[in-house]
Amino acid sequence: MNPQCSRCNKIVYPTEKVNCLDKYWHKGCFSCEVCKMTLNMKNYKGFDKKPYCSQHYPKTSFTIVADTPENLRLKHQSKMQSQVLYKEDFEKNKGKGFSVVSDTPELQRVRKTQDQISNIKYHEDFEKGRMGGEGTPTDAYPNPSFQQPPQSPSYNYDPQPVRSAAAPSPASGGPVRSAAAPPPSSGGKRYRAVYDYAAADEDEVSFTDGDLILDVQQIDEGWMFGRVERTGQQGMLPANYVEAI
The missing domain is CATH 2.10.110.10 (Cysteine Rich Protein)
Structure with a gap:
C-alpha cells in the first residue's frame, strides 16, 4: 500500500x-x-x-525556565543533594588538611604545657649563652682543655620545707622557695671551690675559684650547706662547683 x-x-x-x-x-x-x-x-x-x-x-538559543512549583521543587532537591555530597566529602577528607581547631580546655592545657617547656628551654639556652658570652671561663683560663662549669642543679632538699621567717617574698609575686634550717656546723668537711658561683637566692652563698668552704654538710646529690672562709657567709652551694680537700 x-x-x-x-x-x-x-x-x-x-x-x-x-x-x-x-x-x-x-x-x-x-x-x-x-x-x-x-x-x-x-x-x-x-x-x-x-x-x-x-x-x-x-x-x-537559550531558554529561560519559568519558576514553576515543579521547577522550584527540583531546584530545592538538587540543592539538598549537593549539600549531602559536600558533607560526605567533608567527613571523608576531615583531618587530611588544615582545619580550624576549637579552643577546648584540653587544648588550652596542652598549649600552656608547651609554653612552659619553651620557657624552660629558653632559660637553659640563656644560661648556656651567658656562660659562653661575656666573661667566659675561656677568657680567664686560656688552657684549651678547660671546660665550662656545669649549671646549678635544681634541688628540693627538704621533703617537709619550713619557710624562713627572715626571707621576704619576692616583689614579682612568684612562689617563695622553701629553705631548711641550717645543719649544725660541727664536724663538717672542708671543700675548695673550683669555679666561681654567684648566689641566685637569699639562702645561697657566693664564692670564687680557690675559696675554702668550711663546715660543709651534704644536703642531697646536688646541694650542700657550708661557710665560706674568706667572707664568713654561710648558706647553700652547688655540690658540683666544689671539691673535697
Missing part, C-alpha cells in the same frame, strides 16, 4: 517518493517550511522532523 505525503496528504507513488525525516514526500512537496524552496537529500536541513533550507534553518 502506498503511503501519504507529509505535505499534501496525497498518495505518494514509488516513482515520485522521497523518504526522509521518517516521513514520505512528493519530490515537489519536499520543500523548506519557510520559503517553500524545493529541497533534495543534499541541501536540506532537518529540524523537529521538518525540512528547512540553510537560510531559514532555526537557530538554537
